[in-house]
Amino acid sequence: MVSNVARSGWAALACLAAALSLAACSTSAANSSAGSKTASGPPLVIGVSMSLSGDFATLANPALKGYKLWASTVNAKGGLLGRKVSLKIVDDASNPTQVVTNYENLITADHVNLVFGPFSSLLTVPAATIAKRFGYAFIEPSGGAPQVFALHLHNLFLAQPAPIVSSGDAFANYILSLPTAQRPRTAAYPSADDPFTQAIVGEIRQRLQAAGIKTVYSTTYAAETVDLSPVVTRLVAAKPDLLVSGTGGADAVAEVKGMVQAHFTPKFVFFTGGPNDPTFPAQVGPANAEGIFSTGDWFPQAKTAGNAAFEKAYVAKYGGTAAKIDPAAAEAFACGQLLELVAHRYGKVDNATIISALHHGTWPTVEGNLSWNADGSPRGSDIVVQWVHGQLLPVYPSAQALTKPIAKPAWAG
Amino acid sequence: MHLFVQATIVGILFGGVYALIASGQAIIFGVTRTVNFAQAIFTILCAYLSYTLFTDFGIDPFLSILVLVPAMFAFGIGIYVLLLRRLSRSGAELGLLVLYGLGIGIQGVLDFVYKTNTQVITPSYANNSWTVAGYQIPEVRFFAFLLAVAVLGTLQLIRQRTKLGRALRATTQNPVASRLLGVDVERISAIGMGLGVAAAGAAGGVFGMILPFNGNTQYDLLSKLLSIAVLGGLLSMPGTIVAAVILGVVESVVAATISPDWSAFSFLVVLFAVLIIRPQGLFGRRLRGAL
Numbered sequence: 001m002v003s004n005v006a007r008s009g010w011a012a013l014a015c016l017a018a019a020l021s022l023a024a025c026s027t028s029a030a031n032s033s034a035g036s037k038t039a040s041g042p043p044l045v046i047g048v049s050m051s052l053s054g055d056f057a058t059l060a061n062p063a064l065k066g067y068k069l070w071a072s073t074v075n076a077k078g079g080l081l082g083r084k085v086s087l088k089i090v091d092d093a094s095n096p097t098q099v100v101t102n103y104e105n106l107i108t109a110d111h112v113n114l115v116f117g118p119f120s121s122l123l124t125v126p127a128a129t130i131a132k133r134f135g136y137a138f139i140e141p142s143g144g145a146p147q148v149f150a151l152h153l154h155n156l157f158l159a160q161p162a163p164i165v166s167s168g169d170a171f172a173n174y175i176l177s178l179p180t181a182q183r184p185r186t187a188a189y190p191s192a193d194d195p196f197t198q199a200i201v202g203e204i205r206q207r208l209q210a211a212g213i214k215t216v217y218s219t220t221y222a223a224e225t226v227d228l229s230p231v232v233t234r235l236v237a238a239k240p241d242l243l244v245s246g247t248g249g250a251d252a253v254a255e256v257k258g259m260v261q262a263h264f265t266p267k268f269v270f271f272t273g274g275p276n277d278p279t280f281p282a283q284v285g286p287a288n289a290e291g292i293f294s295t296g297d298w299f300p301q302a303k304t305a306g307n308a309a310f311e312k313a314y315v316a317k318y319g320g321t322a323a324k325i326d327p328a329a330a331e332a333f334a335c336g337q338l339l340e341l342v343a344h345r346y347g348k349v350d351n352a353t354i355i356s357a358l359h360h361g362t363w364p365t366v367e368g369n370l371s372w373n374a375d376g377s378p379r380g381s382d383i384v385v386q387w388v389h390g391q392l393l394p395v396y397p398s399a400q401a402l403t404k405p406i407a408k409p410a411w412a413g
Numbered sequence: 414m415h416l417f418v419q420a421t422i423v424g425i426l427f428g429g430v431y432a433l434i435a436s437g438q439a440i441i442f443g444v445t446r447t448v449n450f451a452q453a454i455f456t457i458l459c460a461y462l463s464y465t466l467f468t469d470f471g472i473d474p475f476l477s478i479l480v481l482v483p484a485m486f487a488f489g490i491g492i493y494v495l496l497l498r499r500l501s502r503s504g505a506e507l508g509l510l511v512l513y514g515l516g517i518g519i520q521g522v523l524d525f526v527y528k529t530n531t532q533v534i535t536p537s538y539a540n541n542s543w544t545v546a547g548y549q550i551p552e553v554r555f556f557a558f559l560l561a562v563a564v565l566g567t568l569q570l571i572r573q574r575t576k577l578g579r580a581l582r583a584t585t586q587n588p589v590a591s592r593l594l595g596v597d598v599e600r601i602s603a604i605g606m607g608l609g610v611a612a613a614g615a616a617g618g619v620f621g622m623i624l625p626f627n628g629n630t631q632y633d634l635l636s637k638l639l640s641i642a643v644l645g646g647l648l649s650m651p652g653t654i655v656a657a658v659i660l661g662v663v664e665s666v667v668a669a670t671i672s673p674d675w676s677a678f679s680f681l682v683v684l685f686a687v688l689i690i691r692p693q694g695l696f697g698r699r700l701r702g703a704l
Contacts, residue, residue, distance in 0.1 A: 055629065058529035193674065221673030224633055226531075226624045229423045229551075230668030230676065236549075237416050250531040250625035257533075260540035261551040283533045283625070285540065411540070 043086040044079070044349070046071075046339075047106030049118045049127060054094025055224075059249070059328065060119035063141050064089070065318060066332025067116060073313050074340060081343050085336075088112055092123060099123040103130040114351065116335050119328070121145035121164070121195060128156045137354035138376075139338055141331035145195045149375040155355050159334040160297040161368045161380030167295045168200040168244075170384045171270055172207040174293075174396040174405070175242070184241030184268055188217035190231050190255075191246025191272075200272045201246040208242075216240050226250045232258030235266075242268040249274045256284040256292075260411040269293065269408055275387060278324035287412030289387040293405075296385045298330040298367055299394050301402055305364035306337060323391065334365040341365075419548050420669035421662055426554040427623065428661025429561035430616050432654040434634070435641040436565055437612030439653045441489075443585030444605030445497055447508035448642065451516035452613050453635035458519055459485060459617025460626050461527055464534050474534050475556065478618040482611045489610030493603040516635075520628040529628060534621040557619040564615050565654060568608065572650070581605055585648060644684050645694050652696025659683065 048067060051060040071085045079085055088110060092099040099118055106112045107130070117140020118127050124143025128151060131138040138156045144164035148156070162169070175183060187208055191201040198220065209215055217238040221231060228251055235243065236259075243266040245255055252274025259265065270293040274280055281289040298304075300311060300322040310333055311322040341364075342357045343349045362369045371379045384396035388406050395405040434456050441449045459481050466472040466480065492515070500507045541552040572578035580601045583591040592598045620626065637660060645656030660680055668676035687695060 057524070058531065058627065061529070219672050219674075221668070222677065224629075225673060226626070226630065226633075227427065227664075229427075230420055230665050231673060233416060233419050233423065233665075233669040236419075250533075250627075253531070253533055253625050257540055261542040262549045263542070263544070279530065283531075283535065285535060288540070 041081075041083040044081075044083040044114070045086045045088055045110070045112045047088045047090070047103070047110060047112035047115045049090050049092040049099050049102035049106070049123070051094040051119050051123070052089075052091035054092075056094040056120050056123075060094075062326035062328035063119050063332040065314075066141070066329035066334075067336065069310075069314055069317055069329070070333045070336030072317065073309075074336060080339065080349060081347070092118060094120075094123070096123055096126050100126045100130055103127050107131075107134045107136060114339070114349065114354070116332070117141060117143055121148050124148050125151065128153050131155060135351055137351045137358075139335045139354070139358075141335050142328060146199055147195060149373075149377040152375045154359075154374065154376075155351075156376030157338070157358050157370075157372050158376055158378050159331055159338060159365065159367055159370065160382075161370065161378050162297065162382045163377045164196050165199040165203055167297070167382040168204040168270075168272065169207075170295050170382050170396060171244075171293060172204045174384050175208060175213075175268070176211055177396075183211075184213055184266075186214045186216045186238075186240045187242040187244060188235055188238055188240035188266075189215060189244050189246070190217070190219050190221065190228075190235070192223040192225070192248055192251055193220045194223045194246065194248060197246025197248065197272045201244055204244050204270075208244075213242065220246075221251075223248065226254050228254040229258050231255065232262055232264075235259065236262045236264045239264070240266055242266060242270070244270045245272070247271045247274045249277055253280070253283045256288055256411075260285075260288055263411070265408060265410045267408055275392065276327055276385070278326065278392075281387065281390065285412060286390060287409075290389075290412075291387060291406055291408035293384060293386050293395075294392075295382040296327055296392075296394075297382050298327040299383070299385055299392065300325060301393075302366070302368070304366050304368050307366045310366045330366045334367040334370070337365040338363055338370070415547065416669055417666060420665040422548055422550065423554070424662035424665030425658055426551070426558045426661075427665070428658035429558035430554075430620065430623065431637060431641060431661055432657035433561040433564055433616040434613050435638050435645070435653045435657050436568065436650055437609035437616075438638055438642055439609075439645070439648065439650055440568070440581070440605050440612070441609035442642070442647050444581065444588075444602040445493070445508060447497065447512065448639070448647070449609065450509060450513040450635065451519065452609070452638055453631040454516040454519045454523075454628075455485065455488075455610050455613035456617040456620055456634060457626055457628060457631050458523065459614045460534075460621035461523055461532070463618045464527075464532050464621050467534050467536065473536060474618050474622050475560070478560070478615050481614040481618050485614030485617075486607040486611040488614075489607035490603045492610070493606035497606065498599060498603070516631065520631060523628045527627075531625045531627045532621060533625040536622065539622050553619070553622045557616075557623060560615065560619060564612060565650075568612065569650065571608075577601070577604065581608075640680065640684055643694060644687055646696045647694065649694065649696035652694055655695060 050064050051057050071087050074085050090102045092102050115136050117124050119142050121143040124140050125147050128138045132153045132155050141159050144158050146165050189201050189205050191197045252271040275292050275294040276296050342354050346353050362371045383394045383400050385392050386395045393402045395401050438449050438452045463474045463477045466477040496511050497508050543550045580596045584598050584601045588598050641656045645652030663680045664676040667679040
């Protein structure tokens with residue numbers, strides 16, 4: 001008798017649990033986004049090789065956050081086409097040889113369903129080639145150097161509005177849009193020995209020289225250099241109106257510190273990298289950041305597709321503020337958004353469908369409305385950003401600007 | 414000419430900081446016969462500690478040295494007692510590997526605690542400079558140079574004018590004979606290790622005000638320290654100081670007057686030239702099996 005009662009109790013509990021599960025499922029389904037269902041099928045495994053260690057570890061970390069944020073966001077909505085998204089992330093130690101091994105293992109041993117790209121052009125070139133060999137779509141967040149598109153890979157898609165070599169075009173356009181009297185007459189072009197920065201600086205230099213802006217100093221230095229005092233010594237001697245500097249981060253900070261100490265303020269200061277880092281003002285002194293230009297593919301106030309939700313989710317997951325989000329996080333997040341869009345439009349996310357789909361039409365992401373040439377290079381353009389009153393704001397082209405460019409004030413010391 | 418003089422000033426000032434770090438390495442080599450591959454990361458460790466003391470407690474980096482130097486002195490003694498003493502009979506190579514591993518381990522901890530973002534310490538005077546006869550003298554580099562001179566002077570006084578210094582020199586010259594003469598070589602070696610690591614601590618305290626840094630900065634710094642050690646002579650303090658200043662000046666002048674691309678190479682040209690003429694380094698004496 002006792003036994004029967006106990007059995008009845010367990011049966012009732014089981015029924016209750018089943019009912020609650022069904023209720024939970026229906027709630028989840030109701031909350032899921034269009035194109036997705038409750039995650040019930042096998043997980044959709046996406047392989048990613050990331051620089052968790054080595055030279056790129058610092059720079060790659062925001063991209064890693066972006067990938068993880070997208071996965072948790074899409075899973076919270078019920079997954080992709082009813083399948084939970086699972087990221088398989090492996091460390092490439094910032095090494096081009098290791099990245100090849102990683103993608104070969106991900107595809108042939110782990111049999112991941114899809115892959116996303118690693119961090120940097122250096123690693124994207126060999127990684128994309130492996131993906132191409134196995135017929136995988138290769139949506140990647142940061143490989144934008146000319147070497148990447150020189151591969152002419154049909155499976156590659158950079159989730160940014162413009163290739164790296166073109167990211168300085170907007171700044172050159174801005175300078176050339178100024179009335180002749182306001183334009184700089186002389187310019188200096190120091191750059192780290194890096195395919196990204198040299199390509200950007202070279203492109204700007206070519207256009208400004210052609211417009212009559214005289215080059216008074218140009219040099220390259222080893223990419224790991226942080227003591228920029230000799231470069232600044234030359235800068236001060238050359239006294240350029242415009243400084244276009246091919247920097248990655250720490251070298252931009254060192255250059256600013258050197259110029260502050262030398263009491264030399266060019267009329268225009270442009271860094272390819274560094275100012276976009278939310279900690280830049282703290283590193284150079286908030287007042288010294290004022291008026292410094294850079295270009296960017298993403299900024300916090302952008303009215304792009306899903307950007308407000310992205311920022312909200314990012315802050316909820318990682319803390320901080322939207323202003324402190326690194327653009328690399330948005331780039332990686334956009335990779336995931338593209339998958340969601342393909343799933344939504346085509347009802348499937350196999351590699352052949354992704355490759356075919358992304359070569360047609362325009363795809364709205366947090367990085368803007370993306371479309372690609374046959375070699376995977378994006379067709380859009382970056383925007384000029386400037387530190388204005390403590391905020392990094394888009395200032396050019398005017399259609400996307402939130403404020404007008406300001407004149408570079410003298411260094412505050 | 415102005416460019417040359419300005420670059421020389423900058424090179425000499427930072428060469429002083431290199432000298433401070435490298436002299437610690439020379440002391441350690443003298444007493445342990447082990448090239449300290451962790452000297453660079455000790456410097457970076459102290460740069461991070463100085464950063465924390467400044468950002469979290471508002472302690473000026475120059476004042477933080479008063480905390481860092483004794484702490485690193487004790488740390489150095491601890492490393493000797495716990496790691497190197499036991500290996501002293503197994504040959505210097507094993508000690509070198511242990512210190513190299515320790516350096517990687519410390520970097521791992523630093524990367525975990527501070528993340529791998531580049532940091533820089535920016536007190537209110539970090540970007541100040543004086544203009545003297547048309548030349549810029551960055552305040553931080555100048556005071557860092559003075560600090561290096563003061564610490565190196567103190568180390569030299571200890572080495573030349575105290576019983577401890579005599580024991581240190583004796584141990585450096587011939588540990589076996591020193592032991593025969595009653596010197597407690599292990600104790601002196603531990604103190605020597607402490608002094609060497611403390612020198613890195615003093616330099617690390619101000620390093621972060623001069624240059625941006627993260628854990629990876631240790632490799633660039635380490636390559637410079639090894640070059641200085643070879644150029645100056647592994648056991649020579651004056652040689653180390655001269656080599657460090659040569660490194661600072663050559664790199665700065667070549668970078669400013671020719672190209673930054675050639676600066677490291679030009680120092681290597683000087684290094685090779687000296688090694689061809691004096692394989693033991695500028696001030697060194699021959700030491701078989703040193704490395």
